[in-house]
Amino acid sequence: MRVRAVYEKGDRVRFLGHLDVGRCLKLALRRAGWPVEMSQGFSPKPKISVYAPLPVGVAGHREYFDAVLSGRPDIGALARTLASSLPEGFALHELYPVGDGEPPFEETVKASLYSVDMEGVEPEAIRRALDAFLKASQVLFDVVRPNEVKTVDLRPFVLGVGEPEEAGADRVVLDMTIAHDKGRTVRPQWVIASLAEFGLNADPREAIIDRRKIIFE
Amino acid sequence: MGPSWDDLKRQLGKVEKPARYVGGELGAVRKDLASVDVAFALAFPDVYEVGVSHLGSLIIYSILNSLDFVACERVYMPWTDMEQLLKDKGWPLFSIESRVPLASFDIVGFSLQYELTYTNILAMLDLGGIPLRAEDRGDSHPLVIAGGPCAMAPEPLADFVDAFALGDGEELVVDIVRVYRDWKKEGASRRELLKRLAGVEGVYVPSLYEVVRDETGTRAVPKDLDGFRAPPVVRRRVLKSLEDAPYPDKPFIPLIPPIHDRAMVEIFRGCGQGCRFCQAGMLYRPVREREPETVDKLAREVLKHSGYDEVSLVSLSSADYGFIKEAVSRLLRKDPCGARVSLPSLRVDSFSVGLAEMLGSSATSGLTLAPEAGSQRMRDAINKRVTEEEVLEAAESAFSAGYSHIKLYFMIGLPGETDEDVLDIARLASRIREIGRKMGKRPTVVVSVSGFVPKPHTPFQWEPAVPPDELKRRQRLLRNALRGPGLEFRYHDAELSALEAVFARGDRRLGAALEAAFRKGCRFDAWPDQVRFEAWAEAFRETGIDPAGYAYRERPRDEVFPWDHLSSGVRKAFLWREREKSREALTTWDCREGRCTGCGICGDFGVAVRLAGGRKGPSFEAGR
Numbered sequence: 001m002r003v004r005a006v007y008e009k010g011d012r013v014r015f016l017g018h019l020d021v022g023r024c025l026k027l028a029l030r031r032a033g034w035p036v037e038m039s040q041g042f043s044p045k046p047k048i049s050v051y052a053p054l055p056v057g058v059a060g061h062r063e064y065f066d067a068v069l070s071g072r073p074d075i076g077a078l079a080r081t082l083a084s085s086l087p088e089g090f091a092l093h094e095l096y097p098v099g100d101g102e103p104p105f106e107e108t109v110k111a112s113l114y115s116v117d118m119e120g121v122e123p124e125a126i127r128r129a130l131d132a133f134l135k136a137s138q139v140l141f142d143v144v145r146p147n148e149v150k151t152v153d154l155r156p157f158v159l160g161v162g163e164p165e166e167a168g169a170d171r172v173v174l175d176m177t178i179a180h181d182k183g184r185t186v187r188p189q190w191v192i193a194s195l196a197e198f199g200l201n202a203d204p205r206e207a208i209i210d211r212r213k214i215i216f217e
Numbered sequence: 218m219g220p221s222w223d224d225l226k227r228q229l230g231k232v233e234k235p236a237r238y239v240g241g242e243l244g245a246v247r248k249d250l251a252s253v254d255v256a257f258a259l260a261f262p263d264v265y266e267v268g269v270s271h272l273g274s275l276i277i278y279s280i281l282n283s284l285d286f287v288a289c290e291r292v293y294m295p296w297t298d299m300e301q302l303l304k305d306k307g308w309p310l311f312s313i314e315s316r317v318p319l320a321s322f323d324i325v326g327f328s329l330q331y332e333l334t335y336t337n338i339l340a341m342l343d344l345g346g347i348p349l350r351a352e353d354r355g356d357s358h359p360l361v362i363a364g365g366p367c368a369m370a371p372e373p374l375a376d377f378v379d380a381f382a383l384g385d386g387e388e389l390v391v392d393i394v395r396v397y398r399d400w401k402k403e404g405a406s407r408r409e410l411l412k413r414l415a416g417v418e419g420v421y422v423p424s425l426y427e428v429v430r431d432e433t434g435t436r437a438v439p440k441d442l443d444g445f446r447a448p449p450v451v452r453r454r455v456l457k458s459l460e461d462a463p464y465p466d467k468p469f470i471p472l473i474p475p476i477h478d479r480a481m482v483e484i485f486r487g488c489g490q491g492c493r494f495c496q497a498g499m500l501y502r503p504v505r506e507r508e509p510e511t512v513d514k515l516a517r518e519v520l521k522h523s524g525y526d527e528v529s530l531v532s533l534s535s536a537d538y539g540f541i542k543e544a545v546s547r548l549l550r551k552d553p554c555g556a557r558v559s560l561p562s563l564r565v566d567s568f569s570v571g572l573a574e575m576l577g578s579s580a581t582s583g584l585t586l587a588p589e590a591g592s593q594r595m596r597d598a599i600n601k602r603v604t605e606e607e608v609l610e611a612a613e614s615a616f617s618a619g620y621s622h623i624k625l626y627f628m629i630g631l632p633g634e635t636d637e638d639v640l641d642i643a644r645l646a647s648r649i650r651e652i653g654r655k656m657g658k659r660p661t662v663v664v665s666v667s668g669f670v671p672k673p674h675t676p677f678q679w680e681p682a683v684p685p686d687e688l689k690r691r692q693r694l695l696r697n698a699l700r701g702p703g704l705e706f707r708y709h710d711a712e713l714s715a716l717e718a719v720f721a722r723g724d725r726r727l728g729a730a731l732e733a734a735f736r737k738g739c740r741f742d743a744w745p746d747q748v749r750f751e752a753w754a755e756a757f758r759e760t761g762i763d764p765a766g767y768a769y770r771e772r773p774r775d776e777v778f779p780w781d782h783l784s785s786g787v788r789k790a791f792l793w794r795e796r797e798k799s800r801e802a803l804t805t806w807d808c809r810e811g812r813c814t815g816c817g818i819c820g821d822f823g824v825a826v827r828l829a830g831g832r833k834g835p836s837f838e839a840g841r
Contacts, residue, residue: 013472014226015235020473027470027524057230085524087243087472119227189230205230 001069002098003078009060012089014210018053024087025050025065032081037068051105052112052180052214055187060211062093064105109180111159111215114188117173117208121200123164126172129200130161133191141186141194154194157186177215219311219318228306232298236473237265240291240313244469244522246278247314248288250321254398257281257289258312258322258359262337263330263743268293270475272483272531273365274328277386279465287394290314290322294337295344297740297747303344310344319345324397325359326390327378329367332720333713333743335374338363339735342377349732351379351424356407360397364389366500368421369453370673370780372437373720375423376728380414383783384453385486387462389419408442415447419454421783422447428725434777435724452784455824459486459505466518479527479559480519484512484544488533489807489826491814492589493600493799494628496672497533499787502818504809506829509540513547520556527557535560536572537809539829545575576618583622583661584615590631591642597802598633600795605645612649613656622661623649629691630669630683630714632799639691642666643698650703663705666695668714672721673780674787676795679772682718684765685711710745716753718768724779727767729760786818808835 009021016024026046029036038044047068054060069078079095086092118126133139139155162175176188192204220228229235250256259278261268268274268291281289290312295303303310309318319325325347327338339349347361348354354361363374364382371381382389396417400410415422425447426437439446456462464483485506488498507515516528530544538544545558558576576584588608590596596603615623627642646662653660668688671677683691688711699706720727733756741747757764772778774793781789791814795805808814808826812835819825819837826834 011222011226012239012241015229015239016472017236020236023474024472030524030526031522056235087470088241206227207230208227 001072002066002100003069003075004064004066004094004096004098005082005092006094007063007065007086008091008093009054009063010089010091011059011210013087014059015056017056018050021054022048022050024090028082028085028087028090029067032078032085034067034078034082035070035073037070049105052109054211055189058114058188058209058211062213063211064214066098066105106180106183108216109214110217111177111179112185113212113215114176114178115173115210115212116176116188116192117167117171117210118192118202119171119206121170121172121202123166123172125200126164126174126195126202129195129198130164130174132198133158133195134161136198139194139197141190143190152186152190154186154191157181158191175212219316220306220308222316224306225316228302232302233296234265234473237293238295238299238313242269242469242471244467245291245314246282246289246469248282250288250290250315250317253288254286254401255288255324255394256322257287257394258292258319258325259289260292260319260325260327260338260341262294262327262334262341263741264296265293265471266473266475268328269469269471270477271328271330272481273386275465275468275481276463277326277364277390279468280387280390280463281394283463284391284394286398290317292319292341292345294334294341294741300340300344300740309346310341320347320359322359323401324394325361326382327361327363327365329363329365329371329374331743332367332373332717332723333748335720335731336735336739336742338374339377339732340740343735349735350376352376354379354407360410362393366496369500369783369785370722371421371423371783372428372725372779373723373727373731375725376732379411379422379424381421381423382454383419383421383451384785385456386454387456389417389454392417393420412442412445412447418452421451423725426782428779430724433775434772434781435779436777437779437782450782450784452822453500453786455503455786455818455822456486456505457824458827459483459507460511460827464515466515467522468519470523477529478525479529480516480523480525481529481531482512482516482519483507483532484530484535484538484541485532485829487826488537489809490534490537490602491600491795491805491807491816493598493676493795494589494631494669494672495533496675499674499676499792499816500785501533502786502816503824503826504834505827506539508829509544509547512540512544516548516556525556527559529559529561531561537807539832542572542575545572549575583624583663584620585624585626586611586615587626588645589626589628590638591627591640591645592638594802595631595634595638595641597804598799599628599631600799600804602804602807605648608645609648609652613652616653616656616658616660621653621658622663623653624663624665625649627664627666628669629666629695630688632669632677632680634683634691636691636694639694640698642695646699646704647701650701653703660703661705662703663707664695664699665707666692667709668711670714670718670721673778674785674792676792676799678722678778678792679774679776679796681771682715682768684769685715688714710748712750713743713745713748715764715768716742716748716750719764720767722767722778722780724767726760726762730756730762733760784821786816786822786824788817788821791816811835813837 036046050065083092138153143150157179159177164172164174167173189204362380368381414420487501487504589601671680737752
């Protein structure tokens with residue numbers, strides 16, 4: 001039986017990377033005693049799929065993973081045992097069975113809705129920079145990885161941005177909707193970094209970013 | 218104060234692996250620091266992933282937090298980017314659990330596992346807002362203590378640490394926090410606290426000793442303080458039995474993978490093999506085994522609590538455990554999820570076919586064996602009592618159990634080593650490869666070689682280390698002999714071994730060089746990509762220290778060492794006898810075989826070898 005969990009990668013665990021989250025979930029499922037099926041082969045692994053990776057630093061309010069279980073255990077009992085086995089910062093929101101005919105998860109993801117929280121910027125300044133960004137036909141950005149630099153066009157991925165709102169002194173919060181295209185997407189930090197060329201002076205590393213939800217087809 | 222969570226999280230995007238600094242581990246203990254008598258910061262002078270894997274720290278953390286008058290929190294050495302961030306923001310080094318500055322704790326206790334972490338200790342004190350030198354600390358500052366193997370020869374740190382805790386920490390740390398609590402309630406002076414601590418068995422307070430240097434060596438002599446004198450010799454604390462000792466069966470589980478990402482159960486402490494280079498083998502005597510039922514119970518408990526599917530049965534030489542096969546097979550069998558079992562530090566002699574097969578069925582990685590030396594003569598000299606046939610048989614068992622990747626640990630630069638001895642390492646590795654090939658495998662034999670560093674409290678404490686240039690020549694010799702498919706050569710940085718050799722047998726004068734190196738920015742000296750040898754060379758020069766005199770000098774028999782006032786329980790006369798036997802390539806047996814070797818600890822310390830299952834240990838022979 002395949003089950004899908006809607007869980008939260010909360011504020012306290014925002015600094016975990018995707019692999020760390022997977023490791024934490026795997027340990028929690030074992031503590032919870034879930035009958036997770038193991039893969040075949042030389043080094044069997046539990047059949048768990050953690051979807052739509054979040055980068056280090058980004059929290060997620062409604063994230064998804066699937067687990068393949070042997071037998072047909074009671075969903076309510078599974079949910080209770082997992083909820084009490086998760087480390088602080090994680091929470092289980094929903095748990096439901098998934099049929100075999102479902103399309104692959106990543107193909108159904110259309111976009112992510114993020115909230116971006118920045119300090120030391122004027123709402124007006126960010127509004128202007130975002131307007132310029134949205135008017136541009138392409139916004140090339142260099143993603144620097146340890147062994148390569150990859151240039152991506154951020155523009156088509158940014159589906160929309162909300163009105164920047166003041167959230168206390170010197171603090172601005174805005175929504176950002178970013179597309180997923182067959183598993184490919186871009187990071188909100190990159191978008192903020194790219195706003196430098198449109199006149200915004202903000203350190204993207206200081207932005208606090210949460211994925212509020214994943215939007216499906 | 219330390220940073221608030223909101224302030225911290227806005228900055229952590231600037232550092233590598235920020236999860237190192239945020240805690241939140243399942244099973245971490247967070248008490249109200251204001252409501253306890255003693256707030257204790259357990260400080261590990263290396264990065265988070267290394268520190269959280271350290272079993273000794275887990276033990277101390279769980280014992281301290283089990284006391285209702287103590288709250289123990291953790292702090293690790295921040296990576297260089299985080300150190301810079303702390304400085305940029307004007308934040309002090311803070312504890313993981315409550316995010317409060319190091320300086321606000323009553324006691325800061327460092328774990329001393331390795332000499333090349335010493336500059337990190339100074340950095341942590343400094344970042345934590347604590348004066349570096351013990352003499353500059355007053356009543357408002359924490360008591361700075363340190364324990365672990367390096368505390369048995371701690372003079373290079375004597376200027377910076379108020380008190381050293383020697384030996385097994387389980388009972389000692391409780392004694393220390395009790396003395397501290399009573400002293401704090403009375404509101405007596407800091408000097409009074411130090412005197413009281415010096416009265417606890419196993420505590421060495423360096424400021425109560427004067428260092429006397431003459432033609433016989435360097436000795437620490439208790440000062441006369443208005444009639445008070447600390448003990449002339451401080452004895453290491455020794456737990457009589459591991460069976461009754463507390464064990465962290467519900468350890469905290471890090472959210473990012475530690476370097477040893479699995480459950481751990483200590484199956485015995487101490488080692489009876491008596492390898493002459495090995496400090497741990499001398500420092501943790503006598504052997505005390507846990508009962509197999511207890512091992513099994515603890516392993517299941519940790520597995521259940523953690524969610525791990527692998528447990529490591531740890532000790533200095535796990536295959537020597539009296540019930541190793543039983544313990545492994547029980548864990549493999551009973552667990553319906555099929556826990557994997559790993560054994561660190563496998564000896565090649567007691568490694569049996571059965572054990573290889575058992576582990577092979579669950580092993581994911583290769584197998585590591587430690588013959589330590591390539592020639593029989595050299596293995597006899599270091600008392601690694603294993604024959605070439607035994608090594609080859611062990612390799613054959615491993616290949617037949619399904620392993621194809623075998624890693625071999627060796628040392629070079631051992632006392633009396635010739636080029637032939639070095640080349641024998643390559644010959645042994647080639648023979649193992651041949652065995653693998655004959656069995657139809659495509660074997661990989663990895664030869665990992667480190668430079669020998671003479672350590673205090675061992676039979677080789679009188680021996681010189683080999684200087685880096687000569688060590689490098691021997692590395693090249695070996696590398697040239699190890700070319701070919703299926704053979705890999707790895708070696709440690711020779712300069713690092715040299716620095717370690719200086720501090721391992723250092724005296725109090727080295728404190729000045731250590732501080733100078735810290736001021737020049739030296740950190741993470743054990744990390745080959747971080748250590749700055751030029752800065753160290755300057756530090757030695759400026760403070761008038763001749764490092765070669767510490768590292769490469771052979772000591773005469775009657776020299777008084779800077780650690781002679783700290784007793785491990787193994788007598789110096791025994792160590793010298795072992796050293797003399799080494800010169801003749803004569804071996805000494807393991808006292809678990811039934812005959813006392815006369816190292817002295819059982820008689821002098823009133824302890825005994827404890828073997829599981831009611832097996833009889835050696836009867837102590839007085840007067841040997």
